[in-house]
Amino acid sequence: MRGAGGRIAAASPVHGLARRTVGFFDVLGQSVAALAPSAAATTIPMLTFAVAGAGSALAVTIAALIALGVAASINVFAKRVAAAGSVYTFVSLGLGPRASVASGAAMLVGYGLIAVFELFAAAHFVGHAFGAGPGVMLAAGAALGVLLLAVLLGGIRLSTRLMLVVEVATVVTLVAVIAVLLTVLPFDPVHLVPRVDEPDRIVLGVVVTMSAFVGFESAAALGVEAKRPFATIPRVLLWTVAVSGAVFVFVAVAGLVAAGTLGFDRLVNESPFDTIAQAYGVGWAGVALDVLIGFSFFAAAVAASTAFVRILFSMSREGTLPRAFGRTHRRTGVPMAATLACVPLVVAPVALRAAGMGLRDAMDTIVVAAVGSFVLGYVLVCAAVPPFLRRIGEATAWPVVRAVVLTAVLGASLVAFLVVAALSGQVNGVLLFGIALPAVVGVLAALRSAAGRPTRSVARDVPLPSDVLGGARTLAGTSGEPPRRRGGTP
Template identity: 40%
Template sequence: MSDFGSRSPLHGLARRSVGFFDVLAQSVSAVAPSAAATTVVLLVAGVEPSATVPAVLLAGILSLFVAQTVSQFARRFAATGALYTYAVRGLGPVPGLAAGAAIIVGYAAIAMFALLGGAYYTSMLLGALWPAVHGPGAIAGTLLAEALLLVLVLVRGIRISSRVALVVEAVSVAIIAALLVALLVRMGPIDPSVLLPADGVSLATVGAGALVALTAFVGFESAATLGVEARTPLRTVPRAIAWTVLVSAVLYLLAAVTQVAGFAAIDGSIADSASPINELSAAFGLGGWGVLADVGIAASFLACAIGSATALTRVVFTMARDGVVPKAIGRTHRRWGTPTGALIVCLPVIVLVPLALVLAGVDIRAAMHVTIALGGAGYIVAYVLVCVAAPVFLRRIGELTVGGALMALFSAAALTAALAAFFIVDAAGGGAVVWLAVAVAMAATGAIAWRLRGGRRLPERIGTYDEPIATQVLGGVPRADQAAGGDTVRG
């Protein structure tokens, strides 16, 4: 069997080194369900409190559709570039670059949001123990401590980072779920009418809330960025994506119902709450649980930062291997198989931006709102492009089905409508997210135009994905233009 490569185009990563639970940990940590169950529900309520539960339900259904569409690619080839590579394979280089730029913005902004969230909840916990520890200085110090831990975990290797994230998230989800159930038991029967939109609430408002709720699910596809490092990736990656969305959806609905019904029971406003879980815990005699929940939420935010940064660096690594960005960024650690070139480029950005916001005196909740909204917009644009790419790709390989095409196109249309609704509602309320998104989009367009300037062609192998190597095939013989040797990470 001749003409196989002696090494993968994405060589240098710790190839085929992690199992299903490590891959699942990547998606779960990027989603950070325990943190999102509390913070994102509050942000959805900020759009319209009475639309919170329908918006979360709509976002969950739509996320399942998108997950199924993404899995059409994940079942067929392993790509560290994930959505970027999928869009290239379906729509070609330029739309693929647009999807790559969008998902980079998404991963980076959500990593910033997670670092800010972790610092916010950690500073609250520290302030309760030592009242002198408060203000921007304490938050900035916490951010730097988080950044140090982030660097150590990400450089050390995917097995360490994924398992740390999985343990943290498992404990956090168990704490939050137990607290939510305890609150439901304490508050007694719920009036179903408080869970439905109030009179006069438009579908556009529910759609805007659904987009914010979608930010609680984004990152579920990040398991695909471990396509090279996963064992049996064509099976484990789609399973990890599906399980992440299902578990998250159940937890978010439980959180939305509990918080909306809880504030209705105490005649309070969830939209005006600084920490809904703490206020409800105190109101229903579970104050100690609220503090424990804060610990879990802070840890979950850190896990989210780890997962988002892991996915971000692997997309940038793939672009470097494609020749889209400088090839030096595609370097990997010789011992641990981590994309150190991409880490050196990406980590300063995701740490210094939130640190600058805090030191500039920007309210941390406002900074969190902007970063999660911008990150959500980046994710949605990438999801839309991949949903459009899926039917094109499947038709090209002769495997398109009517059901798959309808699901993909419906998802693309619904995501586009939700994004438009959010921008309209945000702009009408005086928000700046739409203008920030426009500025980022213009910058990305300029970067792509610069890359294509003067008629310069993109490399032929853009959209690189993992391929079988000679040592994996019985009787495999490497191509003559490649040196002998396997695709191992040298110590």
């Protein structure tokens, strides 16, 4: 994108972030941690087994294919636009500023609530591994909150690399432990065959299992910081969904094998793999998994908070939110005010654990609202694909048809998900979705109206002289910042 008059811009509208400093594995760490495959694997038995029963593995497979389609639609934008706002920015480019308010609210509610739940769950699993009481779990939550702030303020490369190490270690251990458990479990292939007379349960299982895939798109929030964003981010999104989907299918199969002798009722609890391990005399494996899954949830909280902060940053640069949220630390490139505003919101609800709220209660309330918000964001970004491609003159049949079909499928899935949640007793989660989302939409719309016309229609990165072959470096190097006057600010 060129600046005014057809010239290469002297500074990026999103200057201040650590521009072009994050490599492939750092971006991968953000995407994998946000999806949190090992942590999500612990929720699949609670969510999918209770709904789909013997059709769980098939339901997980179908959900993975839908998630791959969503990733491909998001990649329509990720291959062409580098931005910190992810889905929020993409919807703005396709459907305009009014729809972007809805998508921005949906992603803020989604990332905010999922970060809350993940830190809550981290405290739960770490405490559960050692039989801790509510007081110790509260202390664990506070300590994890301090660690969350330290990691976020340490810079994007510190957080992404830490997240990747934690997630890889946890996934490898999870797969290894499940493989060991499968060697001691009696296996009957009949348990893997879904009942043909219950297709409705498989459909509901697909809808519920979609919750395991939310957050994978957060890698697009590093579009400004990635070294090769148009190649790296699309590849990361597809591989994250594909590999995580394979892990989820493997876990679902293991659950079905265990259910053949233990029954589904015993697996629908807050620590299903601990139940399996205890039942077959390898309790140490359940304790190890609880600790690792706790740290996996923590890494996911870091990833969700990272994406949340960058949406605040983008909205600030566009003039919707106060300018303070768009300021970054000169050395680390961290949006300081946005980070300091985010962490207390994420940490405070951990106190509910000490007040007696269990993991299942938190999931029924927080995760339902978060997943509903994410799916709404995916509906909007898929709907934005056709007008975006038409506007830039690149509309072709397959991406447009795929986006239209996914918009319809995801829209129906959102309605079905909320209905299923309400009918299964998760009314509080549906109410939270119905209250939080309109409230955030209203606040953003009011702020945008009060600010008048935003200073920039869309906050996204643009080519700089240092990006052009043979071009001179800007005075600010690769950060994309405008030159600084002596003793002053840009």
